[in-house]
Amino acid sequence: MSTSGTWRVSVAALRTPAMALVILAVGLALAEMAARRPGMREVLGTPSIGSPSRGFELQLNGLEQFASRLPVDCIVVGNSTAQMGVDPAVLDGRYLSLTGRDLHCFNFGVAGMTAGAAGAVATILVQRYHPRLLLYVVSARDVGESVDGPLLESTPWVRYQLGSFSSEGWLVEHSAAFRYYLLYRQWLEPSAWRVAASEAGTTDAGFLRARTRLPLAPEVWAHAVGFYSEIAREPPSPSELAGYARVLSLSGPQTRVIVIEAPAHERLRRWARRSTRFYGEAMRRMRDEARRRRVPFWRVPTWRVVPADGWSDFVHLDGAGATSFSEWLATRLATRADGATRN
C-alpha cells in the first residue's frame, strides 16, 4: 500500500476484505460439511445438478436411492410416454412369475426427453450402473427437429460426466453444498414452480402413474393433432438421430439395448400414417438403424396390449394401460430376450 501522492491508503484498509475472505472460506467449508450430512436431503429436498428438468434430477436421485437398495438389472429410458407407460413393479413381478428369476428395473423416463438428450443420459446411466438391460422406449417425436425438449445434453454436469470439463460440472460432481445452492436457485425460478407440483407422485422405481385421465374429447384430439402436425413440419433431425444411434451403440456384452416403440392411441397412429410422412419416415429410420446395429426393435400391437380405457390422453397410458403394457413387456422379455435378462 502506498502513502505517497494522492493514494494514501494504509495496510489496515485491507483488514476487512481479508477477514471477509476468511469468513467466506470458513462459511463455504461449514456449508459443505452440513450439506454432506445424511439427513440434509430430507430437510432440504433432492439437490439439483443445474439441469433444465427437475424431473430428470428427481429421476437421478430416485435411481441413486434405488441402486442403494437393489441391484439395477434394467433401466427404462425415454420420454413421458415411457415414464407413464412402464411400471417396474408390474414388469418385475410378471417376469418373476414367468421365469422364476428376479429382475429389478428402474424407469428413467423424463418428460420431454428427446433422442439427443437420451443419448447423453443413457451413456451416463450405463457407465454408472452397468445394467444388463437398457429398454429404450421411443416415439417419432423424439427425433423431431422442432421438439422443444429440455436440453439435458448441454447441462454442465452431463457434459462433465461425458468427459467435457467445466467448473460448474466439477462443482456439481464434488460439492454437495453447490448442489443445494442449485436447488435454491431452481426454487427461485418461476418456471420451476409449476413443474415441481406436476411431478409429485413418482414411485420408488421411477414410474409416474397418470393422475388425470382426459376424456378423449374433440379438443384433446385437436390439441394432439396440432402438436404432432407442428413436429411433422420438418424432417427427422440429424442430431436427434445421432443421439438415438448413441443409445444403440451402448449395446454390447455387458448391456443389451432393446428399442420399444412407445404405445400411441390407434386413432392418432392412423392419422399420423395418413396425414404426414414424418412419422413413417422417422420410425423407418430408427428401425433401420437398430437393424444395422443388430439391436432388437419391438413394435407394440397397441390394440391388443392396451385396453380401450387404458389411456390418459392420446399418447400417455393411464394406470390400467401401464399395467397391461408392462405385463406385455415382461412377457416379451421372458420369451424373446431371456439370455439378456439371465443372471
Next chain:
Amino acid sequence: MIALWFAALIVALVIYHRLPPRPQICWLLGVSLAFYAWWAWRFLPALVLLSAASYGIARRIAQAPPQPGRRAWLWFGVALNVGTLALLRYGYRGAPFAEPFAVLGVSFYSLQTMAYLFDTYSGALRLPHRPVDFAVYVAYFPKMAAGPIERPQSFLRQLAEARIVDDARLGRAATLIAVGLTRKLVLADLLAARLPTAALAAPAASDRLMLVTAILGYAFVLYNDFAGYTSIARGVSALFGIELSRNFAQPFFAHSFTDLWNRWHITFSHWLRDYVYLPASRALLRRDLSRGNLANLFVPPLVTMLACGLWHGASVHMLLWGGLHGVYLVAQRIGMLRWPPRPGAALPAWRRRIGVAIVFSLSCWTLVALLLPTAQAMEVWWRLASGPMGELPDGRLLLYTLPSLWLDWMQIRHGEETVFLSWPRPARAALLALAVLLWCAASAATPPRPFVYQGF
C-alpha cells in the same frame, strides 16, 4: 467485457495516483474520452464539439456586456444543447427503455453543459476555468453513461483541490460500489428476469394481481437498477478522489410528491427545480406576489414535470407520465394552501405513513405511462380497474423486494448511505462475504443486463 472494464479501471487508477495533480486532470480527460470512444466512438465528435462550443459560449457570456448580449449568448447556447440532444436522441431511436441505447450519455452531459451556461449567466460561477477542467466536468467517465448530473461549482472545485484517497475514502468508495453491485446484480437483475412482464405486454389476458405484481416489481427493478448504477459510479469516482452527488435517497419512503422528487433521481429533479421550476415561478411572482396567484400555483409544476417527461422521450405517454406527476404536485400545493405545513413541526407518524402509501401507490400507478405507449397504458389502467382479481402472486418474489426495503431502511434509519462502515469489523466482513457470494450466485443465475438508463 466486465473483466476488461475492471482491468482498465485498475490501470487508470494506478497511473492516475502516480501523477502530479494537474497532469491527473489531463489523464482523467484522456481516460474519459477513451471510455466514451470504447462504447460509442461515432458520437465522440458530438461530445467534443458540444463541449467546445458550450465552453466558448460560456466565455462569451462572461465577457459580454450586460443585457441583451449575455442573454442572447445564453439562449444560443441552450438552443445548441437542446438541439443536439433532440437531434441525437430522436434521430437515432424512438423508444426509450426498448433497447441498449445508441447515443451514449447525451441526455446527461447536455444538461451539465446547460447548467454551466446558466450558472455563468447568473454569476454563480466564476470564470475562467481551464478548458481541460471543463472538458473533464462534461466527459468524466464514471458519470457519463447515466449521471449523476453534476453541477459545475462542486465538481470544478474538486478539480482545483487535492484529491486524496485515504483509508476512509477507500472504505466509503468500496461500500458504495458493494451496495451498487448488490442493488444491480442481486436485486434488479434477478427480479427483472422473474417478473410477469408478459402481463404488461398483453393486459387483456392478465388479471389484476398479475398486473399489480408486474408494476410494483418493475418499480423495484427500476429503482435498484438506477440507484445501483449511481452508487457504483460514485464509488468508482471516489477512488479518483472525486465525490459525485447523491442521486437516490430511499424514494419509496417519500411522504409527499415534493419529498419524492427530493429522493428520486435527485440531481435531475434539482436541475429541473433550479433551471425550470424556480425561473418560471419567479417570473410569475414578479407579476403577482399574492397567494392567490393561480398561474404560479399551476404553471411551474406542470411545466417542470412536462419537461421531465419530454426528457425521457418525445412521445405522448411520456408527456402523460410527466403531466400526471405535475398534477400531483399541483394538488399537493393546493392542499398546502388549505393546510399549510407548520415550519419546523414534524409530521405525525400516521400522517407520514399514509403519505408514503399514497405517494408510492400513485407513482407506481403512473409508472405504467412511463413504460408503455398511451393506448397500452390505458388498457392496463382499465384492466386494473375492471379486470378479474386473479390469484395472489408467489410469495417468493418478495425475496427480491424485501432486501431492497431493508437496505433503504438501514440507510434512512442511520441517515447515512454507507451505514455499514459504522458496523464492527467482523460484521462488516461477514456482510461483505455474503455480498460477494450473492454477486457470484446472482450473475451465474441471470446474466447481468444493461442498466436501464445506460447511455440515455
